Amino acid sequence: MRQWEEKTSTSKIAAYVANKYAIVGFTKTVSLEMKQQKRKVIINCAMPFYINTGMFDELKSRIVPILDPEKASNKIISNIEKGKLRTPMPLPYWFFRLS
Numbered sequence: 001m002r003q004w005e006e007k008t009s010t011s012k013i014a015a016y017v018a019n020k021y022a023i024v025g026f027t028k029t030v031s032l033e034m035k036q037q038k039r040k041v042i043i044n045c046a047m048p049f050y051i052n053t054g055m056f057d058e059l060k061s062r063i064v065p066i067l068d069p070e071k072a073s074n075k076i077i078s079n080i081e082k083g084k085l086r087t088p089m090p091l092p093y094w095f096f097r098l099s
Contacts (some may be wrong), residue, residue, distance in 0.1 A: 020047075025085075031085055044080045047088040048072050064090060 027045035034041040050056040051067045059066070074090055079087040 006094075028085070042083055043078055044076065044084060045086045046076045047086055049089060 024045055024047070027043050031043040033091055034043060048067055049064050050061065051069055051072050053069060056066065067089060075089055076087050
């Protein structure tokens with residue numbers, strides 16, 4: 001397991017976390033396939049920390065803030081428009097151990 005994966009995993013939501021990691025590999029692969037086929041398709045993997053949607057109401061983070069939904073969506077749209085492959089938010093969150 002990579003160091004950043006160890007630092008961003010959370011207990012009690014294994015299926016959710018597994019799906020997030022699967023999406024990272026999937027979007028990278030689809031992006032490479034689109035480039036090889038010379039298709040003009042923009043692929044972006046949004047990689048937010050927790051967004052204040054109600055799903056994580058019981059979670060409290062001492063280091064990384066829970067993200068505002070509107071600000072997070074604006075950042076994702078901005079990165080799609082720039083053609084970026086990934087949108088990690090906040091940028092350095094995987095460097096901290098949160099549990």
